[in-house]
Amino acid sequence: MSAAGKARRMNRDLDVLVFERSPHTSYSACGIPYHVAGYVDDPRDMQVRTPESFRERYGIDARVAHEVVSIDVHDRRVSVKRFESGKTWTEPWDQLLVATGAGPVVPDVPGADAAGVHAISTLQSGIVLRRAVDEERPRRAVLVGAGYVGLEMAEAMLERGIDTTVVEMNDQVMATLDAGMAGRVEEAMREAGATLHLGEAVEGIEVEGGKARAVRTADRTLDADLVVFGVGMRPRTAIARDADIPLGDRGAVRVDERLRSRVDGVWAAGDCAESYNLVTRRYENVALATVANKHGVVAGTNIAGGYARFPGVVGTAITRFRDLEIARTGLGEAAARALGYEVAVATIESTTRLDYYPGAEAIAVEVVGERSTGRLLGGQIVGGAGAGKRIDVLAAALHAGATLADVVDMDLAYAPPFSPVWDPVQIASRVALKDV
Numbered sequence: 001m002s003a004a005g006k007a008r009r010m011n012r013d014l015d016v017l018v019f020e021r022s023p024h025t026s027y028s029a030c031g032i033p034y035h036v037a038g039y040v041d042d043p044r045d046m047q048v049r050t051p052e053s054f055r056e057r058y059g060i061d062a063r064v065a066h067e068v069v070s071i072d073v074h075d076r077r078v079s080v081k082r083f084e085s086g087k088t089w090t091e092p093w094d095q096l097l098v099a100t101g102a103g104p105v106v107p108d109v110p111g112a113d114a115a116g117v118h119a120i121s122t123l124q125s126g127i128v129l130r131r132a133v134d135e136e137r138p139r140r141a142v143l144v145g146a147g148y149v150g151l152e153m154a155e156a157m158l159e160r161g162i163d164t165t166v167v168e169m170n171d172q173v174m175a176t177l178d179a180g181m182a183g184r185v186e187e188a189m190r191e192a193g194a195t196l197h198l199g200e201a202v203e204g205i206e207v208e209g210g211k212a213r214a215v216r217t218a219d220r221t222l223d224a225d226l227v228v229f230g231v232g233m234r235p236r237t238a239i240a241r242d243a244d245i246p247l248g249d250r251g252a253v254r255v256d257e258r259l260r261s262r263v264d265g266v267w268a269a270g271d272c273a274e275s276y277n278l279v280t281r282r283y284e285n286v287a288l289a290t291v292a293n294k295h296g297v298v299a300g301t302n303i304a305g306g307y308a309r310f311p312g313v314v315g316t317a318i319t320r321f322r323d324l325e326i327a328r329t330g331l332g333e334a335a336a337r338a339l340g341y342e343v344a345v346a347t348i349e350s351t352t353r354l355d356y357y358p359g360a361e362a363i364a365v366e367v368v369g370e371r372s373t374g375r376l377l378g379g380q381i382v383g384g385a386g387a388g389k390r391i392d393v394l395a396a397a398l399h400a401g402a403t404l405a406d407v408v409d410m411d412l413a414y415a416p417p418f419s420p421v422w423d424p425v426q427i428a429s430r431v432a433l434k435d436v
């Protein structure tokens, strides 16, 4: 919808037609865990714009409950099915944007399709989960996967008074964090009352009367009234693949920096498209709203005949478990070593405000640099209120190609209610610099 809006604003003569198979346009999937938790009660608050407002404000024809079932890149048509009537027809296009997003991975285990098993992607899937929590009053939830979705869902379930167990096949939560930082998150989760079973993969869901009743791993059987899968997202690109639109290694549509696919007249944006990583200098698939929104504006500008490019990502993400803020950008130590970098690393502990100032919270910052050049490669932050968004300093530094020394020299803001005199990201960079 960002692309559609941008294209129409740039060129009022364009006919813009959008097909969306769910009942909603322009919603914030990011808010779903907070809707389930009860912090945001009305799901309409998470919908930025409805199809009606797109029509009135922009003259965009957005049709919900319409699925594109195939793409013909030679005749330049899509085949569309309308759910209400079951009718299918073809619709011509001059320029086509594939923005089909990503879908949740559901492991191929017995019982995964039973009632009471959820996997979250669209607003509708969040509404269904919230309704299940409200109406069925589950006592025990098992969350499969301890990534961003698993973590946010764990907070939501605990908030709703539900006995919460998280099963994760890796030996730690949040695979993208280095082990020491992940350990801090695990401690907070256990303290909040969640049970963690790490290093255990789910082997099946036990079902009774069509409904999930337990989750089985190699080591145990966990009773469950509700199961939520949060084991990752996969780009939804089956219709692109079937149309011979080239995909990359991770199954996302190959695009250039203007978000053109390899097929003339076909563009791709958001979770279903690739992005260039400015740190690793490789193409990857990032399933984040911040990237998707930028992609949309770039694709919309280009489709309308303008010129825009998306330079790339550095791998920035943030989340929270209760009061603990968790953020990362660029490469962690393990990821950097796996790519063959010799690294200079420091993890420091400090406070979010000057330590004597009321409300100062603990913060741990890890900074990773390239040993031979001092180039900043990434950072990770875990800490109390005010900790997480400090990652943006490191993200901005990565975009600028800064060194650890550059970060130490940056003129960052200071007063006791906001930070120590040396911001924790600078303290960590200064310590890491000793290894360069």
Ligand SMILES: Cc1cc2nc3c(=O)[nH]c(=O)nc-3n(C[C@H](O)[C@H](O)[C@H](O)COP(=O)(O)OP(=O)(O)OC[C@H]3O[C@@H](n4cnc5c(N)ncnc54)[C@H](O)[C@@H]3O)c2cc1C
Residues within 6 Å of the ligand: 001, 019, 020, 021, 022, 028, 029, 030, 031, 032, 033, 066, 067, 068, 069, 099, 100, 101, 102, 120, 121, 122, 149, 236, 239, 269, 270, 271, 272, 287, 288, 289, 290, 291, 292, 318
């Ligand atoms: C629980 C959860 C929490 C998240 N939290 C964050 C966060 O805190 N921060 C962050 O940056 N990102 C977050 N994300 C990721 C973010 O929601 C996505 O990156 C973003 O929505 C991607 O936008 P998109 O337009 O590419 O895809 P989507 O928002 O998935 O939109 C794609 C749309 O295409 C529709 N569609 C698919 N195939 C077809 C078809 N064949 N025909 C018609 N319609 C079709 C789908 O129904 C869907 O509505 C979260 C995601 C989830 C699930």
